[in-house]
Amino acid sequence: MAVEQSGQSTGFSQDGHNLRRRQAPDHSGSNGSMTPASHEIDEKKAQKPKTSILKTLDEWEFLIAPLLFTLVSFFTRMYKIGLSNIVTWDEAHFGKFGSHYLKREFYFDVHPPLGKMLVGLSGYMAGYNGSFEFKSGETYPQELNYTFMRLFNSTFGALCVPLAYYTARELNFRRSTVWLVTLMVLCENSYATISRFILLDSMLLFFTFTTVLCWARFHRLQKQSFSLEWFFWLFLTGISIGCVTSVKWVGLFCTALVGLYTAEDLWNKFGELDMPKTTLASHLVSRVAGLIVLPLLVYMFSFWVHFLVLENSGPGDAQMSSLFQANLKGTEVGKDSPLEVAYGSRATIKNMGYGGGLLHSHVQTYPEGSQQQQVTCYHHKDANNDWFFYPNRNQPLYNPEAPLAYPGDKGVIRLIHSQTGRNLHSHTVSAPITKGDYEVSSYGNTTVGDEKDHWTIEVVSDAASRDRSKIRTLTTAFRLRHTSLGCYLRAGTVNLPQWGFKQIEVTCVKSNNPRDVYTHWNVEAHWNERLPAGDPGSYKSPFFRDFIHLNVAMMTSNNALVPDPDKQDDLASQFWQWPILHVGLRMCGWDDKITKYFLLGNPAVYWGSTLSLFVFGGMVAWYLIRWQRGYDELKPAEIEYIHYGGLYPLAGWFLHYLPFVAMARVTYVHHYYPALYFAILTAGFVLDWMTRPLARKNRSMEWLMYGLLYAVVIALFILFRAVVFGMQGSNKQWTHLKWFEKWRITD
Numbered sequence: 001m002a003v004e005q006s007g008q009s010t011g012f013s014q015d016g017h018n019l020r021r022r023q024a025p026d027h028s029g030s031n032g033s034m035t036p037a038s039h040e041i042d043e044k045k046a047q048k049p050k051t052s053i054l055k056t057l058d059e060w061e062f063l064i065a066p067l068l069f070t071l072v073s074f075f076t077r078m079y080k081i082g083l084s085n086i087v088t089w090d091e092a093h094f095g096k097f098g099s100h101y102l103k104r105e106f107y108f109d110v111h112p113p114l115g116k117m118l119v120g121l122s123g124y125m126a127g128y129n130g131s132f133e134f135k136s137g138e139t140y141p142q143e144l145n146y147t148f149m150r151l152f153n154s155t156f157g158a159l160c161v162p163l164a165y166y167t168a169r170e171l172n173f174r175r176s177t178v179w180l181v182t183l184m185v186l187c188e189n190s191y192a193t194i195s196r197f198i199l200l201d202s203m204l205l206f207f208t209f210t211t212v213l214c215w216a217r218f219h220r221l222q223k224q225s226f227s228l229e230w231f232f233w234l235f236l237t238g239i240s241i242g243c244v245t246s247v248k249w250v251g252l253f254c255t256a257l258v259g260l261y262t263a264e265d266l267w268n269k270f271g272e273l274d275m276p277k278t279t280l281a282s283h284l285v286s287r288v289a290g291l292i293v294l295p296l297l298v299y300m301f302s303f304w305v306h307f308l309v310l311e312n313s314g315p316g317d318a319q320m321s322s323l324f325q326a327n328l329k330g331t332e333v334g335k336d337s338p339l340e341v342a343y344g345s346r347a348t349i350k351n352m353g354y355g356g357g358l359l360h361s362h363v364q365t366y367p368e369g370s371q372q373q374q375v376t377c378y379h380h381k382d383a384n385n386d387w388f389f390y391p392n393r394n395q396p397l398y399n400p401e402a403p404l405a406y407p408g409d410k411g412v413i414r415l416i417h418s419q420t421g422r423n424l425h426s427h428t429v430s431a432p433i434t435k436g437d438y439e440v441s442s443y444g445n446t447t448v449g450d451e452k453d454h455w456t457i458e459v460v461s462d463a464a465s466r467d468r469s470k471i472r473t474l475t476t477a478f479r480l481r482h483t484s485l486g487c488y489l490r491a492g493t494v495n496l497p498q499w500g501f502k503q504i505e506v507t508c509v510k511s512n513n514p515r516d517v518y519t520h521w522n523v524e525a526h527w528n529e530r531l532p533a534g535d536p537g538s539y540k541s542p543f544f545r546d547f548i549h550l551n552v553a554m555m556t557s558n559n560a561l562v563p564d565p566d567k568q569d570d571l572a573s574q575f576w577q578w579p580i581l582h583v584g585l586r587m588c589g590w591d592d593k594i595t596k597y598f599l600l601g602n603p604a605v606y607w608g609s610t611l612s613l614f615v616f617g618g619m620v621a622w623y624l625i626r627w628q629r630g631y632d633e634l635k636p637a638e639i640e641y642i643h644y645g646g647l648y649p650l651a652g653w654f655l656h657y658l659p660f661v662a663m664a665r666v667t668y669v670h671h672y673y674p675a676l677y678f679a680i681l682t683a684g685f686v687l688d689w690m691t692r693p694l695a696r697k698n699r700s701m702e703w704l705m706y707g708l709l710y711a712v713v714i715a716l717f718i719l720f721r722a723v724v725f726g727m728q729g730s731n732k733q734w735t736h737l738k739w740f741e742k743w744r745i746t747d
Contacts, residue, residue, distance in 0.1 A: 062169070066162040070159070073160075077154040077196060078154050081151060081196050083725070086137055086138065087135060087136055087138050090197075093109075094116060094198055095123075095132075095134035095149075096133065097109055099123065100314055101116070102123055103131075103312065104309055104310055104311050105310060105313070106310040106320070106328055108379075108553070111249070112246045112249065112299070112554075113306035115203045115247040117306065117309070119200075122198075125148065126152075128149070156205070157196075157202035157205065160191065161182060164185040164186075164209060165178060168681070171681065174695060177688040180710065181680060184608075187716070190600060190669070201670055208251070211240040211244050212257075212677075214236045214240050215258050237258060237290065242294065242298025242299050257651060257655050265287075303547050303551075313325070313332070313333075317333065320546065321522075322350050324541040325524070327541060334526075337526040338473065338526055338533060338534055339464075339534030340472055341473065341523055342406050342531060343391055343404075344389065345389050345526055346386050347523045347526045348387070348524045349523060353493075353518035353520070354548065354549050356377060357379040360382065361376070362374060363420060369431075370427065372441035373422055374441070377505075387417060388416040389407055391413065393449065393453070400530075408457065409469065412455070412456050420442060423449050424455065425440070425441050425449070428485070431508075432496065434505060438509075439508075452482070457471065459476060460514065473534065474524065474539065475539055476523065477521070478521055479520060480521060482508050487508035487510050488508065489506065489519065491506045493518075493559070561666055563666045571668060573585070573668060578671075579606070579609075580610060583669060596726065596728075598745050604713050609683040612679065612682050612687075616646055616686050619686070642685075645688070649679075650682050652681070653682060657675040691705065732746055
């Protein structure tokens with residue numbers, strides 16, 4: 001980390017001949033800015049002889065300073081961490097998910113598993129048995145060492161501080177700026193607060209910080225390509241990418257930043273005509289292996305462990321395929337189910353699309369269209385998921401005393417809803433949401449109905465047999481074609497409005513696409529007293545299929561997290577409010593007897609970092625305009641510094657912030673925290689660049705100015721310390737902290 005050489009963009013000539021030249025007067029006088037290397041030389045010349053102690057401190061600053069910062073960081077993240085003994089904010093979710101790992105029960109969540117497995121690990125280390133339900137606002141039981149679990153999480157938040165220090169060094173900031181960036185992370189109240197609870201955000205921030213550090217270090221080693229250290233940081237970058245993506249999908253934005261850098265780097269190398277093709281190919285292969293294959297393996301490995309640990313049936317079973325569920329311990333799926341479906345059998349029918357649910361109906365009707373009984377897909381176990389297989393109306397009525405008959409490929413059947421006795425039905429009425437498809441409803445009964453109750457079975461595949469004359473529990477994939485209309489029963493990824501209980505819309509799609517898995521169905525559970533029990537669980541579900549299935553289910557559920565217009569969410573906020581610190585978030589109840597926590601940032605950090613984004617944009621525009629007019633005032637090393645020290649942090653901010661501008665899902669203030677880090681790095685660059693003339697001319701004035709900045713950042717953290725460490729008693733005590741109406745620290 002202590003290496004001080006300046007990294008250069010590949011293929012960029014240091015003699016300046018690759019810069020644009022103009023027939024213009026020579027305006028190349030210095031703007032006061034300096035190359036990093038020349039500034040270090042001037043610093044050494046300006047320095048007075050030091051005593052041995054000061055010289056030692058100076059030489060070992062790269063270890064002493066981050067150590068001191070880290071010690072203070074652990075204090076700010078852990079002081080009074082067990083003060084509140086109630087389940088706070090999203091601890092209700094992630095603590096519960098950790099419990100599932102300890103009980104080894106399969107569950108479903110919209111986030112990848114790594115962070116939640118670490119929560120489970122903290123519970124295991126704390127001696128927790130997974131029995132607590134983590135209901136919001138509930139008091140922790142005596143036997144649950146919630147303090148240890150919070151300390152475990154806070155460690156990730158505390159370690160972000162030394163990572164920020166070394167990242168600033170790798171970006172070639174001066175020591176004074178490195179300290180400021182580190183202090184901004186250390187004294188960011190929102191970082192300190194959110195790191196103190198059983199949440200995923202401290203882990204997300206930690207792996208975001210490691211990814212940026214590894215990328216910055218890897219860039220500095222460009223002139224040592226294919227060295228052992230170069231490969232070490234390349235693969236460490238890949239591992240960090242895999243980890244940050246395995247905590248939350250927000251990590252994909254960090255992945256995109258490294259991908260952008262890699263594309264530019266390879267493009268520059270492609271332009272080096274003197275580079276052997278074998279060397280260029282080696283660069284390409286190394287990056288594919290280290291930055292694509294390795295992160296993907298890390299991501300997939302987290303799911304492999306997830307499936308390995310969660311071997312018991314749990315609340316998330318219904319999100320997975322029937323075959324996957326049948327292999328869980330304690331499952332009811334396929335248990336004692338007869339293997340072959342016969343007429344008169346009662347069964348649940350599962351959609352085989354990624355994240356598909358169970359075919360479902362209930363007494364509520366469509367508010368428009370046919371106004372007949374709704375048919376949906378539902379992910380939870382319910383008696384309304386049960387359907388009877390009956391012969392079509394052209395065949396004799398079903399007789400339970402008659403010899404058994406079996407529906408099979410090309411067979412025409414009726415499906416009768418067990419709870420209401422109505423037939424699965426479709427007609428030429430448009431579906432409620434997907435208007436290009438036909439509506440599917442429940443209509444009539446066993447005797448009342450028409451040919452539009454008929455469905456033709458088309459067997460797609462069978463994991464157990466090549467015989468398509470029968471439908472088998474779990475193993476047979478089939479499609480249901482409407483016999484009269486020719487459309488296919490389909491359950492996609494569209495959720496109905498509140499009148500449909502946000503369940504998945506079921507339609508009859510007109511197009512015939514045999515590869516559309518959302519038109520594939522299988523029998524999940526099956527009851528028929530006249531048939532012997534089978535053992536469908538003997539067939540295994542492949543890992544890769546389960547991996548893809550779960551990820552698509554996560555994506556589908558994540559897209560469904562949209563604001564509900566019928567409900568008011570006092571905790572939600574808009575993207576424009578975050579950079580200007582317009583709003584905070586109450587993490588718990590605001591009763592006088594409760595220890596209260598308020599997610600609010602350090603005003604100096606927020607407003608200073610947001611301002612720097614505009615300043616940097618103006619600075620780049622200024623130099624571009626002058627360059628276009630023929631002014632040649634920036635040296636290659638200075639352009640390099642602006643490019644990698646300023647432009648890439650700004651790109652990181654955009655990549656982490658802009659998606660939330662376009663995102664339809666409900667958003668909260670903590671969604672800005674990864675972007676905030678890149679804004680802090682941008683602020684560090686802007687200050688470092690603009691104070692270089694001062695650093696060259698008067699180092700005492702430089703340190704005085706930075707000292708004032710340090711004092712402001714620290715003072716504001718201390719002023720707002722109560723929102724971090726917990727507010728006890730009446731909230732009226734903190735009226736002085738409510739600078740704006742949206743800062744709801746007091747009622």
